[in-house]
Amino acid sequence: MSDTQTLIENRPPSVAALFLERVAATPDAEAYRYPVPNAAGEGPDDWKSLSWGQAAERVYAIAAGLIELGVQPEQRVALASSTRIEWILADLGIMCAGAATTTVYPQTNAEESAFILSDSDSRVLIAEDAAQLAKAVEKRAELPDLTHVVVIDPAGVETADWILTLDELEKRGAARLEKDADLIKERVGAITKDQLATLIYTSGTTGRPKGVRLPHDNWSYMAKAIAATGLISAEDVQYLWLPLAHVFGKVLTSGQIEVGHVTAVDGRVDKIIENLPVVQPTYMAAVPRIFEKVYNGVAAKARAGGGAKYKIFQWAAGVAREYAKVSQDNFRRTGTASVPFGLGAKHKVADALVYSKLRDAFGGRLRACVSGSVALAPEIGYFFAGAGIHILEGYGLTESSAASFVNPGEAYRTGTVGKPLPGCEVRIADDGEILLRGPGIMEGYHGLPEKTAEVLEPDGWFHTGDIGELSPDGYLRITDRKKDLFKTSGGKYIAPTEIEGSFKSVCPYVSNILVHGADRNFCTALIALDEVAIMGWAEENGLGGKSYAEVVASAETVAMVEGYVKQLNEGLQRWQTIKKFRLLPRDLDVEHGEITPSLKLKRPVVEREYAGLLEEMYAGTREA
Template sequence: MSDTQTLIENRPPSVATLFLERVAATPDAEAYRYPVPSASGEGPDDWKSLTWAQAAERVHAIAAGLIELGVRPEERVALASATRVEWILADLGILCAGAATTTIYPQTNADESAYILSDSQSRVLIAEDAEQAAKAVEKRAELPELTHVVVVDAAGVETDDFVISLADLESRGAARLQEEPELIKERVAALTKDQLATLIYTSGTTGRPKGVRLPHDNWSYMAKAIAATGLVSGDDVQYLWLPLAHVFGKVLTSGQIEVGHVTAVDGRVDKIIENLPVVQPTYMAAVPRIFEKVYNGVAAKAKAGGGAKYKIFQWAAGVAREYAKVTQDNFRRTGTASAPFGLRAKHGIADKLVYAKIREAFGGNLRACVSGSAALAPEIGYFFSGAGIHILEGYGLTESSAASFVNPGEAYRTGTVGKPLPGTEVRIADDGEILLRGPGIMEGYHNLPEKTAEVLEADGWFHTGDIGELSPDGYLRITDRKKDLIKTSGGKYIAPAEVEGQFKAVCPYVSNILVHGADRNYCTALIALDEAAITAWAAENGLGGKPYADIVAAPATVEMVDGYVKQLNEGLQRWQTIKKFRLLPRDLDVEHGEITPSLKLKRPVVEREYKHLIDEMYEGAREA
């Protein structure tokens, strides 16, 4: 048995156990960094730190406080908060109390929050602030199981027997620990690997969300498997901004505890650009939309700088892609990421002119980024690879605890999601569907045995609903969602995500695009533009000062986007080409339910919302 197999097979029953082991091993090492607004309220935030021992003191107090409130093993405690250090401390406190965390996105409305609290039978809600607490207080009559709401930031909150502050919870816990100092160790020691640790509700495109039951063993396995990949070390600094209510953000906390590196936590997406040079991370995880925004921002800035600057950027982008493809191909064949002298010389010049500035914007120390949750357009991946920002695409689902595949460090291949994590099995079904089996797979859907049986076979194979192909040496390429494949009325299959990804690499102004064409005789697209990028373009093209809706309605804007659609079509098969498109009057967003909090497109919602535009594009068309 290899060292990796031994490490994984001898894993402890829970991440709570790993946390206690980590605290005992490196109590004085830095664990978390978090921002605190400056005393004046102006200028950059101050960043504070917690050592592992300091984090444990708070985690134990939260755990004991929950026990004091009457929370018993496996009972649910809900967490409704944006990503912040208290989210992690509360989650660990819940696990160390032997309870299970129900995650709720802060954007979730009161009705859906109440549904999740009710369906999960959550006993306590830990809410970020007055706004999150109000959702439960408003629906209290419908939630007989809910005994307390604990508020992290209690400013403006009236506390009583039902609503208490996190500080109060911690002080009650500290008092309980004075009486029973071994309480938390005993609770953690009693945990078994099959006990429920987390309930994550997937934001379904239709109907109510389903609660995915993830036992303690899922996270313990993930922690050990991530460590076994060798992608992270104890010297790393992670910048964590992803929603922790989402499985992708949550799994990053497990890996960190096992490896013991520093994590800087701040979920404010609008602060990413400001934070990166301050935090100077060595790695971070993100969703493709972030890389697309950076790429579009750099391209738009170059374009605004005049023709010469934009020509230099386009040349440098071409060199980056060529360099990435050549070096990755050579590494695959020879084990060395080499390039011919002429290409190296061009790359060196482009590095000084363009790439070095991009790396500096990411903090200057970035070794790698992990991208997941949706497909990254390969041309954008190759651009960043050639610029020295190495994006390792990974793949997984809520039902597989997030990380089932990841690209292996230097041997990464843009356009693939890499190889399975140690201990995870994969096979491709006859219809191309990806099936997974291993310790990361969920126990099932909460209270939905029929839905569980639809995707989970008796022998443990999980049906992902994604279509893909494996290379002879085990790299997986995702083609599309099984249910999203388009079959035209001419009988041709089209993977819309592939076409959409190519357009994102071509057009620097796109934010979201949805390709439509099921049972039609040609493809069309709904296109939403990035507000910052298109506003800057508008200022240079006689549309300055106009609101977004007016800019996208202007003939000049439609003509400009049409040029990029024509460019896209040149590289597509005839049946894939976009014959018509419509620009949307606003960008797609979470608030309107058109994208998920992890920035995935909800196709049925968008197609329903803009049915009139789709119908318009097929009016008068003779269907084959």
């Protein structure tokens, strides 16, 4: 048996047990960093640290506090909060109490929050603030099993018999531990690997969310499998801002506990640019939208600097892509990422002019980024790779505990999601669907045996709903979602996400794009523009002072975007080309239900909302 197999197969039954092991092994080592407003109340935040021992003190107090509230093993405790240090401490506290965490996105409205709390049978809700508490208060009559709400940030909150602050919960727990010092050790020791640890409701691109049941063993396996990849080490500093209610954010906490590195936690997306030079991470995970925004921002800044600066940027971007493609191709063939002398010389000049500044903006120490949730446009991936910011795409679903595939360090291949994690099996079905099997696969959908049977075969193979291809040496490329593939009236199959990704790599102003054409005789697109990028362009092109809606409705903007659509079409097959498009009056967002909190497009919602624009593009055309 290999060392990797031994590491994975000899895993403890739970991450709670792993946490106790980590605390015992390195109690004084730094575990977490988190921001607090500085004493003056203005300017950059101060950052504080918690050692593993200090974190454990709070985790055990939260666990004991929940036990004091009557929480039993496997009973659900819901967590509705943005990404912050208290989210992690509360989640670990829930697991150390033997209970299970139900995750709720803070953006979720009162009605859907109530559905999740009711469907999961959550007994306690840990709410971030008064706004999250208000949702529970509004729907309390529909939640007879919800006995308590614990509020993290008590500003503006009036406590009651059933409402207490996190500080109060921790004090109750600490008092209980004074009388019963072995309480947590006993609770954790009683956890079995099949016991429910997490209930994550898929944000769902269609219909009601489904609760995905992930037992303790899934997270313990993930922790060991991530460590076995060798991609992270005890010396790393991770910057964690992703939503912890999402499985991608949550899995990052398991790997950290196994390896023992530092994690800096701050979920405020508007603070990412400010935080990076302060945190100076060695790795971080993100979704493609972040890399697209950075790329578009850099391009817009170069354009604003005048024609010469923009030409330098365009040249440097081309060099970066060529450098990345050649070096990756050579590494694949020879094991050495070499490039011809002339290309290397151009790259050196471009590095001094452009790439080094970009790396500094990421904190200057970034070894790699992990990208997931949706596909990253390869041209954007090649740009960052050539600039020395290595984006390792990975792949997984809520139903597979997030991490099933990841690109292997130096041997990463842009445009693929890499190789399976140790212990994960993969096969491609006859229709191209990716099937997965292994210790990371869910137990099933909560209370929905029929839905579970639709995707999970008796022998453990899980149907992902994604279409993909495996290279002879085991690299996976995702080509589309099975349900997103459509056929034109001419009988040609179209993979819309591939076209959408290509457009994002050629147009620096796009935020979201939806390609449409099912049962139609040609493809069309709905395009939403990035507000910051397009308003900068507007200022330079005689449209200053106009609103975003006025800018996107202008003939000048439409003509500019049309140029990029033509550029896109040059690289497509005739039947894939975008014949017509419409610019949307505003960007798509979570609040309107058009994208999920993990930034995936909800196609049916967008197509329904903008049905008029779609019909307008096909009006007067002969449909087959």
